[in-house]
Structure formats: structure tokens, C-alpha cells
Amino acid sequence: MFHTKAKGKFDIFMEIVKRINTSIDLNETLSLIMSGAKQLMKSEASSLMLIDHETKKLFFNVATGEKGDILKETTIPLHKGIAGIVAATGESLIINRAENDPRLYRNVDHVTKFSTRNLICVPLIVEDHIIGVLEVLNKINQDSYSQADLGTLKSFSEFAALAINQRNLYQKMENKAYETSVLYRLCETINECDTIDDLLKENIRIVCEALQSDRVSIIAREGDAFVFKAAVGIPPKVLKNRKVPVDGNVLGYMLSTGTGVVSANIHEDERFETTTSIRYKNSSFVATPLKLRSKIVAFLCVTERKRKMPYQQWDLQLLEMIAQQIMENYSHSRLTEEFKNKQKMEAELAITARMQQDILPREFPADGQLDIAACTIPAKIVGGDYYDFLPLGQGKYGAIIADVAGKGIPAGLFMAISRSTIRVHFAHTHSPAKILELANKHIFADSRSGMFVTCFCCVLDTQKKEITYSNAGHYVQYLLKSQSRQIIPLHAPGKPLGVFAHETFHEKSLPYDPEDILVLYTDGVTEAVNAKFEEYGERRLKTKIRSARGSSSDGIMKLIIDDINKHQGASEPFDDITLMVITMKDPQRIEAKLRVDSQLQNVSVILNEADRILKEVNASKEQSSDVLTSIDEAFANIVHHGYENRPDGIIDIDMVMEEGGVFCVTFTDEAEQGVPMPLQPTLGRALLDKKGNLGIGRYLIHNLMDDVQYERTGIQNHLTIKKKIT
Amino acid sequence: MDLQAIDCNDIKIFVFEGRLDIGRCTEVETELYRAIDCGNVKLILDLAKIDCLSSSGLRIFISVLRKLKETKGRLGICNIPPHVFKIFKVVDLDKVFEIYDSTDQAIACFQSSA
Numbered sequence: 001m002f003h004t005k006a007k008g009k010f011d012i013f014m015e016i017v018k019r020i021n022t023s024i025d026l027n028e029t030l031s032l033i034m035s036g037a038k039q040l041m042k043s044e045a046s047s048l049m050l051i052d053h054e055t056k057k058l059f060f061n062v063a064t065g066e067k068g069d070i071l072k073e074t075t076i077p078l079h080k081g082i083a084g085i086v087a088a089t090g091e092s093l094i095i096n097r098a099e100n101d102p103r104l105y106r107n108v109d110h111v112t113k114f115s116t117r118n119l120i121c122v123p124l125i126v127e128d129h130i131i132g133v134l135e136v137l138n139k140i141n142q143d144s145y146s147q148a149d150l151g152t153l154k155s156f157s158e159f160a161a162l163a164i165n166q167r168n169l170y171q172k173m174e175n176k177a178y179e180t181s182v183l184y185r186l187c188e189t190i191n192e193c194d195t196i197d198d199l200l201k202e203n204i205r206i207v208c209e210a211l212q213s214d215r216v217s218i219i220a221r222e223g224d225a226f227v228f229k230a231a232v233g234i235p236p237k238v239l240k241n242r243k244v245p246v247d248g249n250v251l252g253y254m255l256s257t258g259t260g261v262v263s264a265n266i267h268e269d270e271r272f273e274t275t276t277s278i279r280y281k282n283s284s285f286v287a288t289p290l291k292l293r294s295k296i297v298a299f300l301c302v303t304e305r306k307r308k309m310p311y312q313q314w315d316l317q318l319l320e321m322i323a324q325q326i327m328e329n330y331s332h333s334r335l336t337e338e339f340k341n342k343q344k345m346e347a348e349l350a351i352t353a354r355m356q357q358d359i360l361p362r363e364f365p366a367d368g369q370l371d372i373a374a375c376t377i378p379a380k381i382v383g384g385d386y387y388d389f390l391p392l393g394q395g396k397y398g399a400i401i402a403d404v405a406g407k408g409i410p411a412g413l414f415m416a417i418s419r420s421t422i423r424v425h426f427a428h429t430h431s432p433a434k435i436l437e438l439a440n441k442h443i444f445a446d447s448r449s450g451m452f453v454t455c456f457c458c459v460l461d462t463q464k465k466e467i468t469y470s471n472a473g474h475y476v477q478y479l480l481k482s483q484s485r486q487i488i489p490l491h492a493p494g495k496p497l498g499v500f501a502h503e504t505f506h507e508k509s510l511p512y513d514p515e516d517i518l519v520l521y522t523d524g525v526t527e528a529v530n531a532k533f534e535e536y537g538e539r540r541l542k543t544k545i546r547s548a549r550g551s552s553s554d555g556i557m558k559l560i561i562d563d564i565n566k567h568q569g570a571s572e573p574f575d576d577i578t579l580m581v582i583t584m585k586d587p588q589r590i591e592a593k594l595r596v597d598s599q600l601q602n603v604s605v606i607l608n609e610a611d612r613i614l615k616e617v618n619a620s621k622e623q624s625s626d627v628l629t630s631i632d633e634a635f636a637n638i639v640h641h642g643y644e645n646r647p648d649g650i651i652d653i654d655m656v657m658e659e660g661g662v663f664c665v666t667f668t669d670e671a672e673q674g675v676p677m678p679l680q681p682t683l684g685r686a687l688l689d690k691k692g693n694l695g696i697g698r699y700l701i702h703n704l705m706d707d708v709q710y711e712r713t714g715i716q717n718h719l720t721i722k723k724k725i726t
Numbered sequence: 727m728d729l730q731a732i733d734c735n736d737i738k739i740f741v742f743e744g745r746l747d748i749g750r751c752t753e754v755e756t757e758l759y760r761a762i763d764c765g766n767v768k769l770i771l772d773l774a775k776i777d778c779l780s781s782s783g784l785r786i787f788i789s790v791l792r793k794l795k796e797t798k799g800r801l802g803i804c805n806i807p808p809h810v811f812k813i814f815k816v817v818d819l820d821k822v823f824e825i826y827d828s829t830d831q832a833i834a835c836f837q838s839s840a
Contacts, residue, residue: 601749625778625809628745632780636748684818688788696781696817703816 009152012040017159026167027309033160037136041145041153044138045114048124049076049083050164051132052313058087058133059264059310074111075264081105082121086133092122092154096144120145122153124161131168134160179318182210186325190332199333200230203326204300208232210322211286211315212306218290218326219244219251220298226251233304248272250287251299258296260288260320264310266303284310288323292331300326349409353378356412359419361389366397368587369462373554374580375561377524377573384411384453385522385576386419390426395463398426401520401580402455403474405496410451417446418453418497432457432470433507436497440472440505443498452498456490456520460512460582467518468509472497475523480545482515485713487542514586515656517556519545524575528564536567547716549668551652552593553581590616591656598639598649598669603632606653610665617657619725626704627663627723633697634667634719640693642671642717661726662706667719673712729757737768737836739829743775746783755786759793767799770832774805779813787823800824802832 016036023029030048038046049058057075078088082103086093095101098116109116117138124132134157139145185206193199204216215233219226227242228234246252250261250272263269266285282304290298300323305311357376364372374387384404392398400422404415421442425435436457443453456477458469467479473496479488494505512518521541528536544563548556557579564577592609596602607628614624635651643649652668677698687694702708707722727750728743738761746754761769769790773779791801804826806814814820826832 603747603749604745607745607747621807622809622812625812628747628778629780629813632745632747632778632782636780636782685822687784687817687819688792688822690788694781694785694788694817696784700781700813700816704813 009040013152013156016040016156020160020163024167024170026164026171029163029167033134033163037134037153037156037160040156041120041136041149042140042142043136044140046137047083047135049087049132049135050124051078051087051130058083074108076105076108081108082119083133083135086121086123087130090123090125090130092120092150094118094120094145094147094150118144120150120153122150122157124157124164126161126165131161131164175314175318178210179321182206182318182322183325186322186329190329193333196330196333196337197230199329200326203322203329204230204232207300207302207319207322207326210318211302211311213302214304214306216300216302218298218300220290221296226299229298250285251301254287254289254299255296258289258291260286260316260323262286262311262313262316286311286315286319288316288320290323290327290330292327352409352412356386356415359416360386364389365391366462366585367395369395369585370397370460371553371583371585372399372580373552373557374578375557376576376578377561378576379524379573384415385524385578386415387520387578387580388419388423389580390423392426392430392459395461396430397460397462398430398432398457399460399518399520399580399582400455400457401474401477401522401578402453403522403524403576403578404453405451414446414451414453418443418455421446422455422457430459430468431507432459432468433505436470436472436494436505437503440497440503441501444501446498452496454496458490458518458520460518460584462584464511465513465584466509466511468507470494470505470507472503472505473499475521475526477521478519478542478545479510479512480517480519482513482517485546485549487545512584514584514589516584517545517548517553518582518584519556519560520580520582522576522578524573524577525560525564525579527575528568528577529571529574530567530569531571534567536564540567543714547668547714549652549654549666549716549718551595553583555593555595556583557581589656591654593655594653596651596653597647598643598645598651598671599647600636600639602651603635606631606635609653610655613655613657614663614725617661617663617725619663623723623725627665630701630704630721630723631665633701634665634721637677637697638667638669638671638717638719641674641677642669644671657725658722661724662722663725664720664722667717669717670715671717673717676710727754729754731757731761734833735837736766737770737833738766739770739772739833741772741775745777746779746786748780748782751782751786754783755789758786758790762790762793762797762799767794767797768802768836769794769799770802770804770826770829770836772805772829773803773807773810776807776810779810781817784813784817784819788819791823800836802826802836804829804832 020029020032023032034046034048047060049060052059056078059075076084078084082093082095085103096118098104098118119135119137121133121135123130124134136153186203189199189202193202200218204218207216217231217234218229220229226244226246228239231239246255250266253272254261263285265283267283284305285303287299287301289296290300302319372389376385384406386402388400390398402418404411422435422439425438429435454474455472456474458467460467469490469492471492472494476489476491479490492506492508495503526536526538526541544560548559560579590613592613594606594609596605610628610631614627638651639645649669649671654666656664658664677695679699679702681695681699682690701721705721705723709720711718727746730741732739794801802824805828
């Protein structure tokens with residue numbers, strides 16, 4: 001004081017300016033402006049208020065003296081009080097008889113217990129824009145402020161306004177940098193957190209730090225109510241009662257306006273009728289709605305600021321930006337979680353499907369009595385179709401094909417139950433009708449969900465050479481007779497299993513011959529559709545079965561599956577496709593099945609195989625020669641005349657020793673039907689004049705073999721030649 | 727199919743063994759043609775060890791016979807097993823070829839007439 005007294009006003013002014021210019025912090029600058037004003041104007045107190053353009057109120061950004069803390073939460077509306085008038089009009093005021101002036105806003109004095117005698121209030125103006133007011137109160141040792149005092153404070157305020165503006169700009173830049181760093185940290189949490197709960201917890205922890213606050217919560221919509229979803233600094237007692245009321249309070253305000261809220265004192269904010277029951281130590285409050293596709297799904301509320309300054313508009317802006325990022329994190333995390341769940345589901349489905357495939361038999365041990373191939377192709381990963389095969393002893397074998405109504409995991413489970421139920425009953429009886437009857441009772445009892453299963457069940461007696469079958473609502477199945485190439489439909493009426501509690505089933509038997517082929521299938525085969533929704537159909541299936549001459553069961557199965565695939569094209573399979581092919585075998589039977597391309601050198605493979613069989617059955621040199629020559633001629637004809645020397649034609653050769661010692665060779669090819677070679681060709685000396693082929697192949701075959709038959713079915717040619725050996 | 731060539735003075739003897747099937751006839755035909763192209767005009771085919779013969783084999787014999795006739799040559803076929811001779815007979819070719827019971831008989835015949 002001693003020094004300042006000695007100094008002139010100008011010196012003091014310059015000293016204050018110097019001090020202010022060394023500060024870059026806005027709050028410090030404001031403090032320096034106020035203490036400077038107090039010192040310069042020889043006043044008891046000073047105050048600086050800035051305008052909050054959002055609320056149209058003046059607030060004490062910094063108040064000096066011990067009353068400062070109280071003033072922080074006090075706001076003054078524009079036009080109210082001296083400061084309000086100055087802020088609104090931009091005109092300075094000197095009041096030297098304050099106690100009698102009605103314009104004085106007594107609230108502040110009341111709160112601070114300060115008694116104002118006189119004052120000067122000047123606006124803080126930057127580029128014609130009023131940003132606040134600066135006041136000095138109670139001139140020390142004097143009764144009034146002079147016009148000269150007003151001039152001094154005006155000059156000082158011009159400088160102060162510039163300084164504030166500069167610090168504001170700097171602060172804004174800093175804020176931007178701060179926002180960016182906060183957003184970056186929020187982004188990082190996407191990769192750090194595994195669950196949505198973890199993510200929200202971590203995000204509000206960042207909000208706590210970013211807004212330097214002790215209490216942050218996310219209150220989310222859950223049905224009709226709002227509940228605490230994540231919180232920091234909220235007493236457990238409050239959290240326990242998770243529901244948060246939204247009527248008339250700040251949350252209700254945000255819900256109706258859709259905007260965020262910043263309030264210096266939430267308890268006294270007239271925008272809200274009621275405040276929440278949570279009492280804050282610090283009444284400043286900032287909150288923003290969290291929106292998903294422009295719908296409010298939650299609120300992000302921040303209170304209990306660590307700093308003494310109340311939240312400001314900038315804090316709300318920061319919070320709104322944070323809110324956006326939190327929602328993006330939330331959406332991202334939810335998608336990730338959904339994706340993970342889906343992957344988990346798919347993995348589980350795949351495992352179920354594999355388990356289901358695993359319980360289906362892959363090998364069919366039948367002592368050479370049966371040649372079996374089977375497959376099931378589920379439409380959805382887990383299907384309801386299945387086949388089964390059981391050796392029953394004494395040359396008997398059980399074969400089952402079934403289709404559970406529905407698809408997916410429930411069908412898969414029901415299928416597993418049905419399968420074991422039917423299997424169990426095979427231990428007690430070998431009667432297919434009885435097995436279906438018993439199985440039906442158990443399956444009906446298990447079928448609470450109204451599921452049912454169609455099933456064709458048969459027992460193959462390889463000693464009696466007999467098929468006994470029964471049908472529970474399944475399609476008619478087929479038996480291809482090897483000799484006549486006729487398909488016998490295996491009819492037997494019956495209801496699906498699991499529909500009625502008590503049900504009896506018809507049972508039928510029929511004899512079979514070696515090489516007869518039993519084809520069991522589900523409706524996925526015949527009902528496989530192409531792009532035009534045309535079904536594969538029974539007719540095409542039957543034609544394919546009939547054409548499959550000289551192939552193994554596996555070959556026939558693949559032939560049919562290939563044909564179904566060809567029919568379906570790119571169409572998505574609609575239903576499970578299950579197929580079981582059983583060729584009846586005679587283990588004593590001597591046979592060979594070959595498939596070769598239409599190339600002449602391949603004849604040796606066929607002749608080698610024929611030679612092996614002929615030696616095995618002790619054929620004479622002449623018999624062997626006749627057969628081998630005939631095979632050579634037949635093969636040459638198919639290659640030359642059938643496939644016209646194209647190398648990619650397919651020729652199936654089926655050789656077998658039939659009953660009665662007849663060696664039988666069947667050639668099957670898919671060449672065009674050609675003109676047969678003459679049965680009375682040029683012979684003898686005249687052959688010397690023939691160019692190219694002699695045209696005597698067919699004539700030779702007819703002369704060397706005992707029987708020659710030709711047949712065309714569909715796109716196939718079948719040539720069967722026979723010779724009695726023993 | 728195994729084909730062996732034996733030279734006996736100006737006569738070339740081919741010994742067949744195994745099956746003369748359609749898969750093999752091209753190489754056999756090439757072999758026989760090469761002998762003719764090299765100037766051999768007297769060929770004897772020994773079929774003693776042939777297992778079977780088809781029309782593709784007969785066609786070779788016919789074309790070789792035709793080629794030799796152009797060069798005033800001779801083709802003899804000998805040692806035809808009964809089951810193979812049957813094939814010749816079925817298509818009436820048993821009288822078309824010079825057929826001998828043995829190689830020696832064929833050689834003797836070829837040399838005496840030369």
C-alpha cells in the first residue's frame with residue numbers, strides 16, 4: 001500500500017496491465033482484473049459477471065473476497081439490478097446512494113450480507129458485443145465515485161474486455177484440444193471393453209475425469225421406466241431403487257425438450273418443477289439426453305463438480321459430444337455382442353449338426369449280404385431327417401429312414417429321441433409293425449410340443465431273402481428288381497409316430513433276389529425344387545434308379561444326388577435330403593463292376609477282369625476266347641459307333657456269374673442311339689475289298705455268345721451278352 | 727500282347743502272344759507295316775500263343791495281305807489254335823488266308839515256291 005500510494009494512477013494501471021498480460025488462464029485473468037479494479041478504484045469490493053447467452057443471465061464467473069464461493073451459484077437475470085441493466089443496455093452507471101436506489105438487486109447483498117453504499121458498473125464490450133459487466137463497490141474513505149473514476153474504470157474495462165476475449169479464444173482452443181483427447185479416450189474403450197456394461201462403466205469414468213466431477217450416471221429407458229444403467233459416485237442406497245422418476249424434474253425437462261441442460265443451481269432452477277430426491281453438496285448440474293436414431297434412450301447426468309465454478313455452457317457442449325461418442329460406442333459394442341452371440345449360436349448349431357451326423361452310421365457291416373450307401377444333406381444346419389442301420393443277428397438287418405417334422409435344433413433333438421426309441425425296440429422284436437407301434441407310444445409321450453416323425457422301417461432277412469416292412473406315414477419306398485428292371489412300390493398305410501397315443505401298423509413281406517435294389521428316401525428328394533419351383537418328382541427318381549445299372553449302391557446314390565443337384569441348380573435346398581440305397585447281394589456271387597472312359601486302350605482292363613472270372617469258373621479256352629472276343633467287339637462298337645470316338649464317354653461294365661453258370665456281361669453307355677451293325681454282313685473273300693472297319697463285330701458276338709439283348713432306357717443303352725460256361 | 731520278330735533268310739516271322747484286342751491293334755499294325763516298308767515281302771504270323779482275336783485283329787491281317795499282294799509278297803498264318811480258328815471260320819476267312827499247321831510247314835512252302 002505504501003508503494004502504491006506513492007505511485008500515480010497511470011503507474012498502477014500499467015502494473016496491473018502487465019500482471020494481466022502474463023496470465024493465460026481465463027479464471028486467473030478474471031481474478032486479476034477484479035483485484036486490479038479494486039486496487040485501481042480504491043474500492044472495498046469488485047465483481048465481474050459474464051453473460052450466459054443461453055440462459056440470458058449474468059453469472060459470477062469469479063468473485064473475490066470470502067463471499068466468492070457463495071456468489072458462484074448466484075445468477076442475475078438481464079435487466080435486473082444495476083449489473084443486469086448495464087449488461088442489457090451497454091451503458092455505464094454510477095450509483096452513489098445505493099441504499100435508496102430501487103434498481104439495486106438486493107439478492108446479492110442478501111446472500112453475501114454485504115452492504116452496498118456506492119458503486120460504478122461498466123459493461124465489458126468486445127467488438128460491439130457485451131460479454132459481461134465489471135463493478136467496483138464502496139469507495140474506500142469516500143462517499144462517492146466521481147466521473148473521473150468512471151473514466152478510469154471505462155478505460156480499464158476496455159483493456160479487461162480484450163484480455164478476457166483473448167483468454168476466451170485461448171480457452172476455446174484448449175477446450176477443443178481437450179474435447180479431442182476425451183473423445184479419443186472414449187473411442188479406445190471400444191477395443192478395451194468386452195461387454196456393454198464394462199464399456200458404459202469405463203465411459204462414465206472418463207466423463208468423471210473430463211468434467212472433473214464426482215458423480216456421473218447413465219439413466220436408461222427400460223420399458224416405460226428409467227433406471228440407473230451405470231453410475232459413479234451415487235450412494236448404493238439410491239442405486240438400489242433403480243427406478244428414477246422423470247415427471248416434472250430435469251429429466252422430464254430433457255425428455256420433453258430433447259435438449260441438454262446446464263444449471264448453476266438445479267434446486268433453484270425455475271425450469272424444473274421438482275428436483276430429484278438426490279441432494280447434492282454442489283447444486284451445479286449438467287446433463288444431456290443419449291439418443292439412438294433421434295430417440296431418447298437414456299440420460300447422461302453429471303454433478304458434484306470438483307472445481308468450485310459451476311458448470312457452464314462449454315461443459316454441456318463437451319458433454320453432448322461425449323454423449324454422441326458414448327452412443328456410438330454403445331451401438332458398436334451392441335453390434336459386436338450380437339455378432340459374437342450369432343457366431344456362438346452358429347458354432348453351437350454346427351456342433352449339433354456334426355453330433356447328429358456322427359450318430360448316423362457310416363459303415364454298414366452286413367457280411368457281404370448287403371451293399372449299402374446312405375447320406376443325409378440337411379437344409380438348415382441341423383436337420384430332422386435320419387437313416388439308421390442295425391445288424392440284428394442270424395442274417396437279419398434293420399433299416400430305417402425317418403423325417404422329423406420341422407427343422408433346426410428342436411427337430412434335431414426330436415430326431416435323436418426317435419432314433420434311440422426305435423433302436424431300443426429292435427432289442428425286443430424284429431417285427432417292423434410292432435417296433436413302430438411301441439416306438440409310437442414312447443414318442444407320443446415325449447412329443448409335448450406336438451412334433452411328429454414319419455418313418456419307414458424294414459427288416460432284411462438275408463437267409464430267407466425276404467424284406468419285411470412297415471410304414472408310419474412315410475412316402476412309398478422303392479425296390480428295383482434286377483431282372484425285370486421293374487420298380488415295386490413298398491406300400492403300407494400308417495400314421496406318423498407321435499400323433500396318436502395308440503396306433504397299430506400294417507406289415508408286409510416280399511421276397512427279393514440278388515442285385516435287387518432297395519431305395520429309401522425322404523420327401524426332400526422328391527420335393528427338391530428348381531428355380532421354377534418344379535419338384536424333382538417320383539418319376540425322375542424312378543427313372544434314375546432304373547438307369548443305374550451295374551453300379552454299386554454308392555454309385556447309385558451319387559448318381560441320384562448328382563441328378564437332384566442338377567435339378568436344383570442354384571436354388572437353396574428347401575428340405576433335408578436323405579437317401580439310403582441297399583443292394584441285395586449273394587456273397588457266393590462272382591462279379592465285377594467297372595466304369596471306364598470311352599478310350600480303346602481301356603478294353604484291356606475289362607478283358608483282364610473278365611479273364612480273371614473265367615479262369616475262376618474254369619471256363620474252357622474256347623469259352624474264354626468267345627467271351628473275350630465278344631467283349632472286345634462290344635466295347636469297340638460303343639467307342640467307335642456310340643460315342644463316335646469321343647474320349648470322354650462313360651461306359652459301365654457289369655460282369656457276373658449268374659445262377660446256372662451263365663457268364664453275363666452288361667454294357668451301359670449314354671451315347672446316342674445309333675443304327676445297329678448288320679446281322680448279315682459281308683463275309684469271306686469280299687472282306688478283302690473292304691476299307692476301314694469290317695462291320696462284323698455284332699455278327700461275331702451273336703455267333704460266339706448264347707444270348708444278346710439290347711435295351712434303351714432314357715438316355716442309356718444297355719447291351720447284355722451271356723454265355724453258358726458250366 | 728507280345729509281338730516278336732524272327733528273321734529266317736528272306737522270311738520274317740512274327741510270333742504273337744496274348745490277346746490281340748482293339749487296344750493293341752494299332753501298334754501291331756504299325757510294326758507289321760514297318761517290316762513291309764523295309765522290303766520284307768514274305769511274312770509268317772505265328773499265332774500259337776494267341777489267347778483271343780477279334781475283328782480288329784482280322785482287319786490287320788486283311789490289310790497286311792492286301793499290302794503284300796501289291797508288292798507280290800506272301801502272308802502265311804500258322805499254328806492257329808482251334809478257339810481262334812473258329813473266329814476265322816465264323817466270318818469265312820479260313821479259306822482266304824494261306825494257313826499252315828506249323829511254322830516249318832509255312833517256311834518250307836514259301837522257300838520251295840521261291
